[in-house]
Amino acid sequence: MTYMEATAGQSIDAPGTTPAKRRAYVTEGPKMVDFLVANGIKMRRCPWWPDYYDDRPGGSVPGRTIVADLFNSNELGGWRDRLEPNFLGNVPAYHYEGFEIGLAKTSWKGKTEMLKVGMRMIMAKLTGKRWVTAGGALQGRMLQASLAAGVDLRVNSKVTSFISDESGAVKGVVTQKDGKPWRVGADLGVLVNAGGFSHNQEMRDKYQPGTSAKWTAATAGSTGEMILEMMKIGAAIGQMEEMVGNQMSIPPGKENQGNGVALGELAGGQMHYAKPHSIVVDQSGVRYMNEGGSYMEFCQNMLTRDKIVPAVPSWWIGDQRGRDNYHGGNPPKAWLDSGFIKRDRTIVGLAGQIGINPAVLRKTIDTYNDGARKGIDAEFGRGNRAYDNWLGDFHRKDGSHTLGPIETGPFYAAPVVPGDVGTYGGVVTDENARVLRQDGSVIEGLYATGISTASVMGRIYPGAGSSVGPSFVFGYIAAKHAAHLGNQGDS
Template sequence: MDANRSANHAFDFIVIGSGAGSLCAALVMRTAGKRVVILEKTGLIGGTTALSGGVMWIPANRFMREQGIDDSADQAMRYLDAVVGEQQNAPAASRARRRAYVEQSPKMLDFLVEQGLRLRRIPSWPDYYDAPGASIPGRAVVSDLFDVKRLGEWRTKLRPGFIPLPARLEEAMQLPLIKRSGAAKKILLRILGRAIADKLTGRARRTAGEALQGQLLLAALKAGVDIRLDAAVVELLVDNGRVSGVIARIDGTPQRIDARLGVLINAGGFARNQRMLDRYIPGTSASWSSTIEADTGEMIEAGERIGAATAQMSARIGMQIAWPPGSERMQVKAAMQNDICKPHAIVVDRTGVRFARESSSHPEFSERMLARKDTAVPSWMICDSQYLETYMLAGSMPGKKKPQAWMDAKFLRRGDTIEALADACGIDGARLRATIERYNRFVDQGRDDDFGRGDFAYDRWVGDPLRASPDRPSNTLGKIERAPFYAVALYPGDVGTYGGLLTDEYARVLRADGSVIPGLYATGTSSASVMGYTEPGPGGSIGPALTWAYIAAHHALARE
């Protein structure tokens, strides 16, 4: 392609990709009166964020202050110092970048509120690690419900989410309890009431990531952001050492688009690119990912072609998954983190032994699976009849009656004895029995001596809330003792990769020697995470994606 020909279009700022950070950066540019274009290679706005819970991890945020919850940038830094620390193999998680994040993320949030977004704090969602500076009430911020019909003709261009109901995220989390809890039944009635009201009034309220992206899209459209769909960027243009624009294929034709102030890459990671996975995260599969199909990493490679450094390419945001029959083609896989942490269930590897705390966060547990992939991929979730009667399993409601297809496909394995179950899973029966008996002794004594399951605030949050009481040591421990017994295979899926282009505290892309590539910025999973190889709490990906986009746009504006 001839990059020297005259430009087809010229803007002040180009944003590649349409995730949350992209729309945030575009809004910053428009409030400054600048011309900005978003180039999205697919036909839908929202990226993987739209499929997600849309949670943002924002320390010392305005909602915490309003609710009298103590937090500060210094407290958040203590937490990140303890959890992330200084790692030579995680240059994007430098202390300077962590400080920039904890100081700028609340300002980014305030900016979004000023643009008319209705956001709120999840009432309770603890940080993932028991470490100095952790917040037990939690730092998780989400979108309020949003009527997608407000988007008009753009409604069909917003990527659909995973909860097509007017249910707040914390309400949806209570629905598995409806057979056992009067409060949960009331929540269901509240959601159904909203759905009926929406039908009568012509609204279509949505939640989670779809609501966040819908609000951002509406604000961007009102601000006059130019958005081009089916516009795949194929080349970054460099003029006198500075990134000056892009070549994008629009309507099947390569077009040169110039950018006076810079280019921001926010085009996702490479979770759907098996070639890159084999190179950087061997032993993983693109088919395990809950990212969108377009999460294929070509903009990371485009950056590399002009000299950009990459970092932390083996990092990922893991999510243990299962494969119920019929789910093979589903975009969002059957996440199992909330299943394996409930009483009367454990996870063992193929030798029949436990290897991790089942109530740890999904990134941490998936990391443990990959660390022993020779025996733990797949792993086995083991449970008894008490579990099936009480808790959801792989998206099915509580109850022993499961789809016959589950049995026919050997998705759900069954045994009248531990040994029979072990045989059905190809596990040594004596070892599995010894593992279960050891675990049951821990339940009797009220403490898991092997992994500390139930010892931490996050464990108690993901456990069974109806079993929480002062006289019960843990609401995540429960004996496996009532036949028949059941097993489901688990795989270390993901909700995105965590490595990418290396950036500094201003979101500027760096070369391997640490020098800046002028005019080029990156955020989201196109960039190496400020969290290193760790997710400190819910929203450890979306919060930084928005924040570094906000920082990048302000830095580009400061050039004038």
């Protein structure tokens, strides 16, 4: 709770987070995990994944992230191919192993992890297993448990509206069956967990100007229609300007694929921009933030900066040493030929290619280099948090884990945009996950969770899983609340 209050609790004008909701999250979260484990969902605690603001009161350096065990999707039988493709494909690696593998050029631990994952891949081939990891593993295990419990799962059944009685209470939904409207009644309530609006450019233009649906890695179903439907029956909304930002460099033709990070050909971008020997500058050539830390804050900084100085896109600037050690070596020839990645043997030449005053870029790099050689970022404090260093090269023996001078030519530049892995605003709910009206009254029978709601984390991303964690916890809370009312005969 100390950490929640030092992060989410500091959000301003964020109706999705209240002391009661934050306490419900902390109190019910462990119970929800116990419930999942008791129902056969195999999970594990990550050995090391620092809180994103570990320097704040209550922050944890080891972290508190849990993930699903690797899952053999063949166990789903005919349902296997209904899983969304995983961003790591069928590579059987946990997130934290992936971070180690990213350091294979500079550490024996990274090489060992690469060998271990490689052996898993070989064994999978020999045994016919089809491993999925990360969100795919969690989804696969949840789907398997749901099928085993006899849940009636209906695909291709888009909900178009809610059914309400004369008092305004929600009593069901209108969906589709065989291409025709189909009404489904609900005795205990309706729970909406339909994603956000990352793929709805009209909603983005209204609530998140300057962002693009082409830059999202969110699932294709995040089109926002259920948020709009809840608004039609009086639901209040909040925090619609916020998204789970995920800085990206997207090669031509890779939009909306979630794997657009040019620097290391990996999904997402957070760890690449915090590696030694690189910085991010705006279009004037000035560095304006700590490139480490929360990916959500990174993109908030970019959009805020863009209101003062053009910063969308910004430019990632790095040198050959950094590319060789952390970003896959020389970039593909097609990226260089297309101009997506710029390369030059001098900083002056690179500045000319990206339209920046060479003197300004040279001064920015010199200032950064002076601090990097001392292991100190006096401007923005990169490396002051455990999380910054974890994103860098945490096996590095000499100097900073995240800072390194940009001095070994040739030099590189790549455009960086404020992408996302989901939006962070939606309908306002209470501590029981009930959807609220603008006046604070409850829309009876209507519950919501996940990124269809205004986040309990407010305007901040305190740690890994700050979207999926609340989605699960408040889904669990909603089910218990509705079942309790049902047992009382009140609904």
